[in-house]
Amino acid sequence: MTVIPADLPVDADSLLMMATQSMFDTFAQSAMGMMVVDRQHRIVWISEGYKRFLPALGHAEDDFVGRLVEEVVPNTLMAQVIESGQPILVDLLTNQAGTFLVSRLPLRDPNGTVIGAMGMVLLDHPETTMQPLIGKFSRLQRELDSARQQLAEHLTRERRPKHTVASFIGASAPAMEVKRQARRVAQTDSTVLLLGETGTGKELLAHAIHAASARAARPFVGVNIAAVPDTLLEAEFFGVAAGAYTGADRKGRDGKFKLAHGGTLFLDEIGDMPLALQAKLLRVLQEQEVEPLGSNQVQHVDVRVIAATSRDLAAMVRAGSFRADLYYRLNVLPIRLPPLRDRLSDLESLVEALADDIARRSGMAHKSLSPDALALLAHQPWPGNIRELRNALEQASLMTDDGLLTASHFDAVLDAAQTPTRLQAPAPATADEAVPKIAGVKSLPQAVAELEAQAIREALTATGGNKLAASRLLGISRATLYEKLSA
Incomplete structure (x- = not known):
């Protein structure tokens, strides 16, 4: 190593060269x-x-x-x-x-x-001299691997399908046809479009198709488009890059497409998707690629899409509120689910299955229905279909300790105006109930309910069935509108 006398000036470059040589010599010796x-x-x-x-x-x-x-x-x-x-x-x-x-x-x-x-x-041979440190590192690595495996197993369980084709209750011709179509489309990877009124079991069938497919061991991810604010839909679908905007997660966040990689993505209420996002969804379906918000990197995804809607998408295409190209991309394998009124022969089986589930969830004993109760339920229009039927059964079950539900148990649940034919004579009124009726005068709750229903019908007609636009026109939230439609 060259030694320079201390009294001689040294420029920065020379000092750097000496430091470099000194460092190299030190490394070589040590x-x-x-x-x-x-x-x-x-x-x-x-x-x-x-x-x-x-x-x-x-x-x-x-x-x-x-x-x-x-x-x-x-x-x-x-x-x-x-x-x-x-x-x-x-x-x-x-x-x-x-x-x-x-x-x-x-x-x-x-x-x-x-x-x-x-x-x-x-x-x-650091394995000998550094054994305590290496042992600690190995133990921590094993614990990390175990935690990752447990987390992966937990997420997999959370994303597994909750229903099978057998969960779609019914032996009527319409129900059997739906199950036949579900098993058939499950053998493909093509996009499925589930059509039907609210409460007919579209989400259940989406789970069933996934469970019967080759993707059953992979995630099933569902998102209700109507329940997510329009401003958050893009982030919900495609994810957010780290630090994409103020307040964003520093680690970023995966979107639903990324979470469903290798499995199935269920898009419920697809008819409520804003037009601006429809074009981006179409590109993802065609290219199988997503680009998170705030990122320039394209990520490949392998996702099978099942969409569902209670709206008339073809009419929306004609009205210009739904893209025709996206409609054709979704409508590859359509399955139409029948309303409850078209398969009333399945009513008893549905009631039995729903009663079992209500008892399991509530912790109460299973309750059966008498023949007159079943006959009464069979004469209801059920605009809310199976969801409305479940609601009626749950109310009647929880409001009494009786083990057998009769038609009288449903009197307080079912709206008499929706019952075209009473199968038993009403019980005589008590003295307190003997209030004189005046022709043409409605009760206040009845008048308010009819006025609400009329306003909702007019708003939906004016907006071509667009529930988001109708809720804004009525001055209520979309969630409130859905509650009133399913009531």
Whole structure:
């Protein structure tokens, strides 16, 4: 090493060169072995300490200069350091010569260009001298792997289908046809469009199709478009890159397409999707690629889409409120679910299954229905279909301790105006109930209900069935409108 007298001035460049030489000499003396390779990965220098490892690698002590480092040192990552320009400060290298604790640094010219790399053996056989540290690291790694596996299993369970085709209750001709079509489309990867009135079981059938498909072991992810604000839909579908906007998660957030990768994405109430987002959804369906908000990177996704709607999409296409190209992309395998009024022969089976579920969820004993109760339910119009039927059963079950529900138990539940034919004579009124009726005068609740229903019908007619626009026209939230439609 060159020594400059202390009384002589030293410029910055000279000082830097001396510091570099001093650092190199220190590394060469303190490390168990060191080598330098050039930009083409060729070895240009190797320390005396490193030479003692070469025989174990099958090389003579003078058989190394000019050769590619990959040929001399198996499993080396020197090439990675050169190509990336990033150091690997601490690493374990294992080959025929043993296991070594090593460090690798890129070498740069004055312009900052990588011209080679320097590798050092810091410790020989660290598994012996560093056993406590390596043992702790191995234990932490095992715990991390176990936690990741448990989390993956939990997420998989959460995303598994909750229903099978057998869960679609009914043996009527319409119900059997739906189940036949569901099993058939489950064997393909094509997009499915479930059509039907609210409460007919579209979400249940989506679960069933996924469960019967080759994707059953992969995630089932559902999103109700009507329940997500329009401003959040794009982030909900495509995800958000880290720091994409103020308040965004620093780690970013995966969208529903990414979460459903390899599995099925269920898009409920697809008819409520804003026009601006329909074009982006169409591109994802065609290209199987998503671009998170705030990101320039395109991510490939493998997703089977099942969409559902209670609206007339063809009419919406004609009205210009739904894109025709997206409609044709979704309407590949359409399945129309029949309303309850078209399969009343399934009513008893449905009531039995719903009663079982109500008892299980409420912790109460199972309640049966008398023949007159079943006959009464069979004469209801059920505009809310099976969801409305469940609501009536749950109310009647929870309002009494009786184990057998008769027609009288449903009197307080069912609206008499919706019952065209009473199958039993009403019980005589008590003295307190004997209030004189005046022709043409309605009760206040009845008048309010009829006025609400009329206003909702007019708003839906004026907006072409668009529930979001109708709710804004009525001055209520979309959720409130859905509640009143299903009531």
